[in-house]
Every structure is written in C-alpha cells, then in structure tokens.
Amino acid sequence: MEDRLAPVSESTKGTLLLVDGLSMAFRAFFGLPVENFATSTGVPTNAVYGFTTMLATLMKDHEPTHLAVAFDLPGGTFRTERLPSYKGTRDETPPEFEPQVPLIREVLGALGVTAVDKPRYEADDLLATYARLGREAGLRVLVVSGDRDTIQLVNDDVTLLYPRKGVSDLVRFTPDAVQEKYGVRPEQYPDMAALVGETSDNLPGVPGVGPKTAAKWIGVYGGLAGILESAEDVPGKAGQSLRDHVDQVRLNRELNHLLTDLEVEVPVEDLEYAGGDAAAIHEVCDALQFRTLRDRLLPFAAGDDAAEAAVETAAVVVRSEGAVAAVTAMTGPVAVHVDGRGGADADAWALGVADAADVAWGIDLTGLGPADEKALAAWLADASVPKVLHGAKDAWHALQARGWDLAGIVGDTQIAAFLVNPDQRGFELDQILQRHLGLTLDSAAASGELDLGLGGSAAEGAGERAAHVRALAAVLDPMVAERGMADLYADLEIPLVSVLARMEHAGMAVDREKLGALSDEARGRADRAAEDAYAAIGGDRVNLGSPKQLQEVLFDRLGMPKTKKIKTGYSTDASSLHDLNEKAPHPFLTALLAHRDASKLSQIIETLAQAVQPDGRIHTTFSQVVAATGRLSSKDPNLQNIPIRTPEGHRIREAFVVGEGFDTLVTADYSQIEMRIMAHLSGDSGLIEAFAAGEDLHRFVGSRVFGVAPEGVTPEMRSQVKAMSYGLAYGLSSFGLARQLGLPVGAAQALMDDYFSRFGGVRDYLHAVVEQARKDGYTETIFGRRRYVPDLTSTNRQRRDIAERVALNAPIQGSAADLIKRAMLGVEARLKDEGLASRQVLQVHDELVVETAPGERAAVETILREEMRAAGDLSVPLDVNVGTGGDWRTAGH
C-alpha cells in the first residue's frame, strides 16, 4: 500500500485520467487553511489552489493522453429521487467553498482540460462510464476520487487514486491493494458497503456487521446475491440482524451501484489532451494571484500554429564575424536587441540584429574600431531603417549612454504585448517569449547579463534575442491589428517611446538646498510629534510606524472602540484615527496623526533628495506598460505623486525648479478632463451644455440638481455635486458617497437620484458601458484602446462588482490617457518644427510640464494650449489651464 503515486505502467495506447472534481476540491478545501489562501480582494482560493496543485502533479507524473474532470451538478440525482434522504446527513457546504467551483472550472478551461457533467447523475457515474469507455478503447485508466464507491471501478486496467490525507497524499488502489485492505475484490466492494453501510451517504448498514463479518460472508456465499439467497442460513446474531435489514441492504446495493452506461456528450476520444493556452493560464493565475503555481501550469500550455511557426523562424544561426558590415548594410525592417544599461556609469555592450528568417547578427560593442563605431552609430540613428525592439526606451538610454542616437523605432514588442492584454503583469522579454511563443530562455541569456569575459557570448546572446524579438513581432503585430489597435500602436504608443526617452533623459532640476532645509524641518516635526505621542501614553516608546504595535496601544491598552477590520486586526489608518478622535478624543491620536503626516513628508523629501543625480536633476522612469487603463506610470522616483494639497506639499514643489540655461517652467493641465470625456461619451445634453456654457461646472450641475439658480449654489452643495460627479466615473455606490460626504446613506441616494433625473444620459451611458463590456468582454476608449474585463460574468459577487467599476472607469481614465499622449506627440512635433530648444520634462496624467529656453515662453504656452486642445475632437471643448514660474509650484498656480 505504500506504492502510492508511482506511475502506472503505461499502455501503448495511452492513459486516461479521470478526476472527481467536487470530491477532490472538497478534500483540498479541508486540507488547506482557508484563511491562508485568498486573493487581495478576499476571494478564497484554498480549494482551487489545492485542487490545481494536485492536478498538475498528476498530469506531470502520469502524462495522461486523455483527461477529464467530472462534476456533480446542483439539484437532485436519480438517487435522491429514489431516496430523498440519500447523502442527507452531509453538513451544509461552507460558504467559502461554493464560489471556488467556477474558479476551478476556469483553471481547467485554461489548461485545456475537459470538464464533464450530466444533470441527474453524479460525477461518479460519469467516471464509471468513462472508465469503461476508456478501457474499451484500450487505455490505461486512472480514477481520482475521494468517494469510496469508486473502489468498484478498480480492475486490471483501472486504478483508483484515493486521498488519504489532503490531496497530496494519494493511495493507489489496484485489485490487489483493495483485496488487501478490505478483504474483498473490487467488484465485491459494493456488496460489502451495502452490508456495512455508508454514513457519508446516509445509508445505514446491518447493525452488528462490520467489514470483517461482511468480508467473511462474501467469501463464504460468493457475494451479496448468495448471502441474501441463503439469508435464512446465516448463523448467529449478525445473521438475524441481516434478516431484519434485508430491504435496507438491497436499497444500499441499488444506490451504490455506479452506472457505466450513461450517454455521454463527449466521446472518450475527444478527451485526448491537447494542452492549455498560455495566455489563459496567465490570465487565471493573475486573477487568482497564483505565483508559484503559474510556473507549474505553464508547461501544459500548447503552442498554437502561429507561435510554432514563429519559433521556427527564431531558430537562428548567430554570426559575429563581419557583423558590423552586414548590419549596417541592412535597410530594414529589422529586430534590434541592445544589451546594457542606461544611466551614468553604464552603457550598451552588445547589439543583436535580425532581419532574415534564419540568420541573426551579434556585435560586441566593447571592442569596436572607430570606423565600425561610426558606421553603426549612423545606422542606428538612421530613421529610414525601421527597427523593432522589446523595451525600446531602455535600448535608447543604453545607446545614449555611449553617445549614440536610436531612431527609426517602428515597433516595440513589449508595448504590443501590453496592448493585447494590459492587465497582465511582467513584460520582460523572457516573460513575453514564454507567454506568446512558449519559449524558455535560460536565465543568464534571458537577463542579458552575460559575463563580458566570455568573448563572443554577449554578442551571440544579443543576436539570439534580436531573432526572438523578430519572431515575437510576427505573432504580436497581427494580434494588435486584430484587436483594432494598429493605429493606436503605430501612431501613438510607438512615437511616444522616443518622447518619453527624451523626457527621462532631460529630467527635472532640483534645488538641493531647499529640499535639504525642508527635510530637516519635517524630521524635526516628526520627532516632536513622536515625543508628544509617547508622553500621551505614559512614556512608552512604541514604534509609531508599526501598525501592529499601534493596534496594541489603541485597542488593548487604551481600550478604544474598534475601527474597520483588516486582515491583521483593526485599522489604524488616518480616517480611522480621525473617527476615533471624535468618538474617544485622546492626545495620543492627535500626536500620532501629526507624526504620520510629518514623517510621511520627510520620507518623501528624503527619497527625492536621494534621487538627485550628479547633474542636479531628477530623472524618473516612465512606463507605458504598467497601468492597465493606458496611463503612464512613473518610478524611481515617482514624480506623479508629489504632494500638492498641503502647504508643505507646495514647498516640495517649490524645490522643482527651472534648470540652468533655461528660462521658466510652464505647466499646462486639462480642466475636468474626465468629466468632459464623460459628457462626450454619454452624449448627455445637460452635461454638454454645462461645458459649452463655459461656467463653473460643479456650480452649473449643482444648480440643476438642487433646482436653484447658479448663484444660489452654496459651497456645500458644490462640493457634494463635485464628489458625486467624480465618484460616478469610479463606480461609486450610495454608501461610498455617503461615507465621503458624511451624509446618511438615504441622503446620498437621494442626491444620486436627483443627479440622474437631471443627467439621465450619464446614467444610461454608465449602464450601457457595462452591458457592452459584458457582451464584448472588453471596454474601449475613444481611440480604441481595449481593456478586457472577463470578471463581468463571474459568479462571484465581489469579483463582478470590481469588474463593473473597472468597466466604468477604464474608458474614461483611458481616453484621458490617450488624449494627453496625443497632446505630448503634438507638443513634441511643434517644438521641433518651430526649432525651439524648450523641452517637455514631466507628465502627471492631466498635466504637462515644459522647461522653456530663453525667449520661448510665449511660444511654448501657445503650443501647449493648442496641442492639448487639438488632441481630440470631442463634443465638448477641451479646456487647458497654463501657468508659468521659476518653480513647479509657482507654475502650477
């Protein structure tokens, strides 16, 4: 019995793996603690995780050629029709289990595993039927079930894997193993079970008869039929008990017989396993937040034909000799890969180029002669040679670091992969190759960090990767086009790469002294507030930065009322602390809030100060492949979350200054861009009129909602309407609105009702956009950028609700992102056309910052105004505010 999990001997015709879905999911559920397995949104995943792990192990160990997972359907079966109390003693399934069943089916779908079910029949009956069909087809059959009834299926061709504990410890039942454990042959097991009874099925047995007696009788009388025939002769107390319960035994035997002759929808030959879909596996692993499991599932992905064709072309011969001459003679289109890093102390060290189906060139850039240097630099800077890269902006920087320009970028497979599915995570070359071509690079080659001492290997690696990029482009370009995003890709995202590269390269000048003074100040305030906080609790120097220790102080020691629940207890966030301070005022709370404020500030300042480069400027890194809505993101440091609301925030912005040799900073931002997009997309006449009128939007809307003259709109009314308007674009509920405005839910609901009665087009649009997305599976911006929202059809309420908010927000936020990106291209083109030396240095979602050269301020203001306005042709005007100053704060006013 210890020979569990050893692969069965494979027959020449293959192996059929049959799994009882629910019984194994249930075992997984109870085998793994539910509290340790959930997504960040609280969806429990322990059963999905355990089940999937088990399945992956089985698939890997046994390499089944045919595969099916059978499910019980809700509702009764022919057995409960026969006996309503059948399985009647089972406890109510835990509420965390049910929602995981559709998730398991999603995993199976991604893996390409057939799920089978049949109304009025149990999964076991399907297993029994498929076991017979598989056996008749000459397949070796493996049944995996936690239901003992399936023991009857075991024979020379059918082995049962039965969970002993959890789902990772499976016992292998062959006929001999069954005989050894139960003392009967597998086909006699139901006879035995009929006599002994099955508590889990609510089938009582013969009192006083256990497995030993049952086995003995079966041995003596040859089976249940013989036993019942000779019932009168069965001796002893047990014999009498048997005679008293003959009807029950007959019923048991009738019910525990599994049907092997069901009509099945899927013939057994269609259970042949053809592999899963890599993209779908990624998608489901993303959704369920599976990390380690992803790597175990991906090997089951089948490459499709297109991908395989592309992989073929990626099988390259890499050549280094004569590479420079060969490459510089190319007129494109070519795939280019650059190894190296941008930045102050590193540059490009290897270049790979691929343009033919089977030859790629690799060049070691570290040992080039002057002639080669010149030729290569010219070729890279030649805009008439079209080039495709993966992460072109990084390559741009790496080449720039050695003084070379990169031009002619016509494609970026990283961006293409992002457009195809922006919700994915991880767009590094090796990840995208894995995802779309099923290719696995070895980690050294994939990372591009090859040892320079290995002679030509860096060059060869670069050549190989260039070939892979070429293959990727061949697969991804049609996918982008298929999704209607060819123009968005070629005319917006790709040209933007160079614009962003130049912005990052330029950076923003910083007044170090100002920053330093601010830092000291904030540090001092934080320290003083900390002392106040310690004093307020009797001098105990708890770590104020530790939510855990704060919880202990607030809720245990001070006995304060509980705040909102979080995973680790009760929240100590700012809004909770404010609430607490109203309910139970305490000097500790005030001091803690002040400390939080000051230390956050000093932390931000410290991070910024540390990010200043030797050139006295901060160079952020923008990404086009992070925010699923299409917004840019900024990191190292993030310049898109610099404080602005507080006086201290203003002072931080004052430290961002115009650089030497330049004149001013000009900042231009769209006014109410999201509401304008809402007006355009919804076509609501009231909202369009509001913008056409050109007066204060929230005042206008407020006057309509509250039925007063615009002058009669109080600041209170205005702020309520403003919160309402913006909340709409985020899928705000009346509860959320109430909480934000400090109103009763009823009042918030009334406000929403009034709003919608005046702006019905908005309500209709919001409703329609979700419906359309549910139908199509994706949302779209004005410019055709897609975001897929599969969870709109999820049976899980929470997932569905989140998906609805995503569907509401994505077209609005995404269209705004498209607009400002278009504006950036327009601004860049105008600056160049007009021969100006001013340059864009920052984008913050609805705001552009330009550093102007002397004498160009007026021209730049005009360009910003015009290009931002002209970025889209909407049914409402795009209003732009422009400001100028020697620092970011001043310009922003």
Next chain:
DNA sequence: TACTATCCGTT
C-alpha cells in the same frame, strides 16, 4: 533575502 500587509502620496 524575499515576500506580504499596511499606510499614504498623486490623479
């Protein structure tokens, strides 16, 4: 060292 949880800054 790597990862999770919490908190908080922006739009």
Next chain:
DNA sequence: GACGTACGGATAGTAT
C-alpha cells in the same frame, strides 16, 4: 458584508 479608479513606495513583520 462590502461598498471609488489607476499607480509607486516606505516601513514593519514574517517566511525562507
């Protein structure tokens, strides 16, 4: 019973 999008990033605490 929860309940507003999209991010980046610091810190604490825990797992490896």
